[in-house]
Amino acid sequence: MASFTKRNGKWQARISWHDENGKLHQKAKSGFATKAQAKDYATQMENELINGVDIAADPVFADYFKTWYETYRLPKISKATAGNYIISSRVITKYFGDIRIKQIKRSTYQKFLNDYGKDHSFGTMKELTSKIKACVKSAIADGIISKDFTYNANITYNKALTRKPEYLSISELKQLISALNDDLRPDNVKPYIVLTAIYTGARFSEILALTWKDVDYLHRTITINKSVDYKYNLxxxxxxxxxxxxTIRVNGELLKILAQLKTNQTPLLFAKTPQSFKNSLLQDANLYLRSTLERIGIKKRDYTFHALRHSHVAFLLSQGIDIYAISKRLGHSNMTTTINVYAYLIDEYKHKLDDEIEQKLAQL
Incomplete structure (x- = not known):
């Protein structure tokens, strides 16, 4: 129920309602120039009440984001991922300050993206916006807001800071594999780790977690069901x-190479325990990879271990492997994720496939 009063030439709207426990609540807003404006506001509030929105709740956006990730994300994420949420929380606090969540409009949010995106890469903006979108959906589910202010927002970013991941051609991959094979000796696991990445496309932390129980020589498969927190040694x-x-199929050559490590008599392929890995291992692997590439005359700017995953995808696409099979092999939840991450590669091979399609149609 709404009531209206006029004070000092301005109209006030007061909305009263009872919650599910029978407790009376009231919400008032003043400053309307006309009674019609006050009625419009009251109608909006009453409609939101009907739709399950808690019109009395209006937390500071930065506070809500912090409470949301600490409640729904923190208990099930790694320490490294938690650090990313903390950084995002600081960004939101710095930009939005004490602005309450109901005050934020789509235009407000887009202005934030435009401003913050000027000095940040696409990857940074994509990660930040995905967190904010999830938080806003939670606020809608909690009945705090009724509309998604992130809807259809455009991610803006600094193209100069955004680099397309580099990948190796087939001939370059063959050169690298040959050089790595020359480095193979069981007391140096780095070339084995890099080769595993080339042949599987697995993530660095997933490769480190592999145990001999995960390797099936009979069926030529490797099972990936855990990872290693090497950064914090947990x-x-x-x-x-x-x-x-x-569980992915692998070639016999990789299995033969990995078998050399059995002489180390360790439960894990590359270490005695998951705590054995130094937190500098990824940096060391990147340095080893780049030095090996330089040694064989391959120049790639800032080529990293994760780029091996892109090279794996590039090779499979070049061989005409279906994107669904690639998505499953990479461990993506759906093909959309694969298409979004590797869109630049898919576009490159689309031209090749278009030529093949044209040739096939000409045979009709």
Missing amino acids: GFKPTKNESSNR
């Missing part, structure tokens, strides 16, 4: 998400 941790748990 041992095993779950994979990135449920879909990352997978």
Whole structure:
């Protein structure tokens, strides 16, 4: 129920309602120039009440974001991922300050993206916006807001800071594999780790977590069902998400190479325990990879271990492997994720496939 009063030439709207426990609540807003404006506001509030919106709740957006990720995200994410949420929370606090969540409009949010995106890469903006979108959906589910102010927002970013991941051609991959084979000796696991990445496309933390129980020589498969928190030396941790748990087929050459490590007599392929890995291992692997590429005359700017995953995808696409099979092999939850991440590669091979389609149609 709404009531209206006029004070000092301005109209006030007061909305009264009872919650499910019978408790009376009231919400008032003043400053309307006309009674019609006050009635419009009251109608909007009453409609939101009908739609389950808690019109009395209006937390500061930065506070709500912090409470949301601490409640729904923190208990099930790694320490490294938690650090990313903390950084995002600081960004939101700095930009939005004490602005309450109901005050934020689509235009407000888009202005934030435009401003913050000026000095940040696409990857940074994509990660930040995905967190904010999830938070806003939670606020809608909690009945705090009725509309998604992130809807159809455009991600803006600094193109100069955004680099397309580099990948190796087939001939370059063959050169690298040959150089790595020359480095193979069981007391140096780095070339084995890099080769595993080339042949599987697995993530660095997933490769480190492999045990001999995960390797099936009979069926030529490797099972990925955990990862290693090497950054904080916390041992095993779950994979990135449920879909990352997978069993993939591998070639006999990789299995033969990995068998050399059995002489180390360790439960894990590359270490005695998951705590054995140094937190500098990824940096060391990147340095080894780049030095090996330089040694064989391959120049790639800032080529990293993760780029091996892109090279794996590039090779499979070049061989005409279906995107669905690639998505499953990478451990993505759906093909949309694969298409979004590797869109630049898919576009490159689309031209090749278009030529093949044209040739096939000409045979009709």
